[in-house]
Amino acid sequence: MAERFPGTIIVSAVNDPLVEAAHLYKRFDKLQAVDDVSLSIDPGETYGLLGPNGAGKTTAISMIAGLLEPDSGTVTVAGTQIKPRSTQGREAIGLVPQDLAIYPDLSAEENLMFFASLYGMSKRDARARADEVLEVIGLADRRKERTSKYSGGMKRRLNIGIGLLHSPRLLILDEPTVGVDPQSRNAILESVEALSGGGMAVLYTTHYMEEAERLCDRIGIIDSGRVVAEGTTEQLISRVGENDRVRIEVTGSVDAAIGHIRDISGVVEASTEDHAIVVMADDGSRHLPAVINHLVDGGAQVGSIEVTRPDLEAVFLHLTGKALRE
Numbered sequence: 001m002a003e004r005f006p007g008t009i010i011v012s013a014v015n016d017p018l019v020e021a022a023h024l025y026k027r028f029d030k031l032q033a034v035d036d037v038s039l040s041i042d043p044g045e046t047y048g049l050l051g052p053n054g055a056g057k058t059t060a061i062s063m064i065a066g067l068l069e070p071d072s073g074t075v076t077v078a079g080t081q082i083k084p085r086s087t088q089g090r091e092a093i094g095l096v097p098q099d100l101a102i103y104p105d106l107s108a109e110e111n112l113m114f115f116a117s118l119y120g121m122s123k124r125d126a127r128a129r130a131d132e133v134l135e136v137i138g139l140a141d142r143r144k145e146r147t148s149k150y151s152g153g154m155k156r157r158l159n160i161g162i163g164l165l166h167s168p169r170l171l172i173l174d175e176p177t178v179g180v181d182p183q184s185r186n187a188i189l190e191s192v193e194a195l196s197g198g199g200m201a202v203l204y205t206t207h208y209m210e211e212a213e214r215l216c217d218r219i220g221i222i223d224s225g226r227v228v229a230e231g232t233t234e235q236l237i238s239r240v241g242e243n244d245r246v247r248i249e250v251t252g253s254v255d256a257a258i259g260h261i262r263d264i265s266g267v268v269e270a271s272t273e274d275h276a277i278v279v280m281a282d283d284g285s286r287h288l289p290a291v292i293n294h295l296v297d298g299g300a301q302v303g304s305i306e307v308t309r310p311d312l313e314a315v316f317l318h319l320t321g322k323a324l325r326e
């Protein structure tokens with residue numbers, strides 16, 4: 001991290017993370033809502049906090065955004081320590097909360113212009129930035145409509161646009177797709193991908209594993225206030241040793257083949273189901289030809305084949321003993 005000397009310009013090293021949260025704790029009465037959460041996010045990286053309702057995601061990001069004072073722990077964003085009682089460093093952060101903060105009687109454009117004026121932007125800059133933001137959130141063609149007529153998803157997209165107005169380096173999104181229509185959901189995911197591709201760091205909370213898998217370069221799995229595992233989707237899956245599941249429909253006997261299939265290196269388990277054989281293996285597609293050869297050699301005919309890769313849902317279950325969407 002760059003050191004500060006009076007009168008010098010602070011230049012962060014290129015490789016410094018944009019966000020560093022270290023050992024955050026927060027307790028509400030008897031509940032330890034956040035219990036030693038640390039994470040770092042690089043510029044251009046999308047970091048996902050994946051966990052069920054009540055896991056502590058909102059509490060953690062509220063501390064990272066400087067809205068909530070941690071009991072202990074520190075947050076640094078773009079080289080500045082974030083403190084709830086100071087506005088220092090806030091310009092680097094765009095927080096999009098779950099609750100909407102838009103004026104229903106104003107159009108999308110008017111809402112953006114209003115919030116831009118709160119940031120102290122000139123009318124000209126505000127107009128130019130509103131144009132850019134409307135493109136990013138996919139509402140350019142609906143910009144003049146009163147937002148009271150918008151769908152819930154469109155309102156949510158405008159909420160994201162407001163968080164983007166001041167061109168933050170870190171965008172924090174708290175479960176932005178909960179309860180939105182599929183079209184808006186897709187628009188939101190595409191916006192996040194575009195922003196991240198443009199170099200913005202994104203902190204994204206969700207309990208939808210498909211979104212975490214699609215968007216996030218790294219994921220922290222959070223449960224009961226603790227990040228119980230962190231890594232890329234592949235790292236998380238391999239860490240818990242989950243296997244691919246290969247299901248092959250067969251006619252004829254598999255008795256002769258099944259012993260040979262179990263002997264294939266990398267095959268963990270092979271069993272029969274109704275008119276099918278199910279093989280658990282570390283890399284299902286790689287073992288498929290050998291499995292099929294044994295079946296055919298044993299006199300069985302092979303029908304449809306399905307390879308199911310393990311997902312974050314399985315990882316979550318493995319780590320916590322709970323389903324992500326209980």
Ligand SMILES: Nc1ncnc2c1ncn2[C@@H]1O[C@H](COP(=O)(O)OP(=O)(O)OP(=O)(O)O)[C@@H](O)[C@H]1O
Nearest residue numbers: 028031033051052053054055056057058059060175
């Ligand atoms: N201000 C508060 N006072 C008391 N308890 C709180 C407060 N804020 C959150 N909690 C509790 O802390 C726990 C974590 O809540 P948090 O909102 O951070 O979880 P979450 O993962 O964001 O889930 P959700 O999506 O349901 O908000 C929950 O049990 C919640 O009830």
